[in-house]
Each structure stands twice: as structure tokens, then as C-alpha cells.
Amino acid sequence: MLDRIINEVKDAIVASVKGADDIITALRTAVKNQTTGVLKGAGEIGIAAEDAIAGVAEGAVKGASGIVASTTEAVKNTVHAAIEGASETGVDILTAILNVARGAVSGAAKVGGDIALISVAAVEGAVEAAGKVGVDTSKAVSSAVMGVIHGADNIGSQAGSTARKALLKAASLPRDVVEKAIRGSAKK
Numbered sequence: 001m002l003d004r005i006i007n008e009v010k011d012a013i014v015a016s017v018k019g020a021d022d023i024i025t026a027l028r029t030a031v032k033n034q035t036t037g038v039l040k041g042a043g044e045i046g047i048a049a050e051d052a053i054a055g056v057a058e059g060a061v062k063g064a065s066g067i068v069a070s071t072t073e074a075v076k077n078t079v080h081a082a083i084e085g086a087s088e089t090g091v092d093i094l095t096a097i098l099n100v101a102r103g104a105v106s107g108a109a110k111v112g113g114d115i116a117l118i119s120v121a122a123v124e125g126a127v128e129a130a131g132k133v134g135v136d137t138s139k140a141v142s143s144a145v146m147g148v149i150h151g152a153d154n155i156g157s158q159a160g161s162t163a164r165k166a167l168l169k170a171a172s173l174p175r176d177v178v179e180k181a182i183r184g185s186a187k188k
Contacts, residue, residue, distance in 0.1 A: 001047050002055045006107075009034045009059030017067050027068060028081035031060045035085030049091050050099045057082050057103030062111055071113035072121040075104045079125030079144070087133035094135070094143045097126050101147030105163070106154065115159045116166035119148045123173055138177050145181035 013030050020026035035056050042052040057078055064074035079100050086096035101122040108118040123144040130140035145167055152163035167178050 001045060002051055005038060005047070005052060005055035006059040006062070009038070009056050010063035013060050013063030014067065017064060023068055024073075024077055027060075027064050027074070027077050028084075031056070031064075031078050031081035032085035034060065035082045036088055039086060039089040039091060050095060053082060053086060053091070053096050054099040054103030054106070057100045058107035058110075061104050061107030061113075065108065065111040065113065071108045071111060072117045075108050075113065075118045076121040076125040076128075078107075079104050079122050080129040083126060083129035083140075084133060087135075093133060094139055097130075097135070097140055097143040098147035098150070101126060101144040102151035102154075105148050105151030109151075109155050109159065115152060115155070115162040119152060119163040119166045120170045120173065122148050123167065123170070123178075127173075138174065141174060141177045142181040142184070145178050146185045149182060149185040 012034055016030035017023055017026045035053060038052050038056050039049055042049045060078040061074050064078060065071045068074045082100040083097055087093055104122045105118055109115060123141060126140045126144035127137055130137045148163050148167065149160060153160035164182055167173060168175065
């Protein structure tokens with residue numbers, strides 16, 4: 001079922017974004033719509049909301065990566081829009097942020113994205129969305145970092161190490177929060 005969600009979202013993103021005048025707006029709108037639709041129907045199709053939202057993010061990044069300027073841009077905008085969409089469905093937003101980041105990293109890695117760049121982009125997308133949906137930025141960073149680490153570790157130990165190093169070096173992210181989240185992800 002998860003593979004079906006990923007592929008359907010990927011196809012929907014390609015159909016919505018390809019040829020659009022404003023690709024980023026089209027991507028964000030399509031991702032947001034896919035997120036709300038899948039989350040509202042997750043129980044009916046027998047899949048956990050956490051896996052459903054990760055599948056949306058993975059499929060969206062896979063679909064958008066060949067259309068937008070870079071996989072990094074696809075990740076950042078997908079994470080942002082999926083969080084906005086999730087906020088409209090009543091799911092736990094911090095859990096949603098974690099799973100969106102996890103799915104986005106997974107999708108980006110499958111299309112050859114640079115783990116270091118996509119890791120940072122996923123957290124930056126979460127930070128941007130946090131302000132719009134009224135979530136504490138530090139909590140959003142923490143959840144996104146844990147999702148990125150989980151997604152990268154699922155790819156392999158080298159990917160996990162690369163993600164950790166990139167997140168710690170990113171000037172755009174609060175280092176103390178990133179460090180704490182990385183330590184917290186090691187306990188899970």
C-alpha cells in the first residue's frame with residue numbers, strides 16, 4: 001500500500017507541476033493537497049498516518065526532482081508544503097514533521113540527491129513551515145533532524161554519518177538544537 005501511495009503521489013506531482021508557469025507554487029500546492037488527501041484517507045486504506053505522510057513526501061520528491069531546479073529545492077519545498085498540509089488534518093504536527101523529513105530524505109536519495117544537501121534542506125523546509133503553522137521552531141528543528149537522521153540511517157551508515165555532519169555544519173540551523181536532536185535520535 002505504501003508503494004502505491006508513493007507512486008500515485010509521484011505521478012500527481014509530475015502532472016501538476018510539469019509545464020506550470022510557477023513551478024514552486026505548483027509543487028507546494030500539489031504536495032499540500034496530496035498530504036491532506038492521503039492523511040484524511042489513511043485509516044480507510046489501512047496505513048498508519050506516519051507512514052502515509054512519509055510516503056507522500058517520498059513520492060513528491062521523486063516526482064519533483066526531475067522538474068524543479070535541484071533535488072535540494074524539491075526537498076525543501078516538499079517538506080514545507082507537506083507540513084502545512086498536515087497541520088490542516090489534526091495529526092500531531094511534530095510527528096508529521098519527523099515523518100515528512102524521513103520520507104523526503106528517502107525519496108531524494110533514491111533519485112541520486114546529495115545526502116548532505118538534502119538533509120539540511122529538509123530541516124530548513126521544516127523551519128520555514130513551522131512559523132506558518134504556529135509550531136515552536138526549536139521543536140520543529142528537533143523533529144526534522146530526527147526524521148532526517150532516521151531516513152539517512154535507513155539508507156546506510158555512511159548516509160547517516162553524512163547527514164549528521166552536514167546538519168552540524170549548517171550555519172542556517174541552530175547548532176545546540178541539532179546536537180540535542182542527534183543525541184536523541186541515537187537513543188531511539
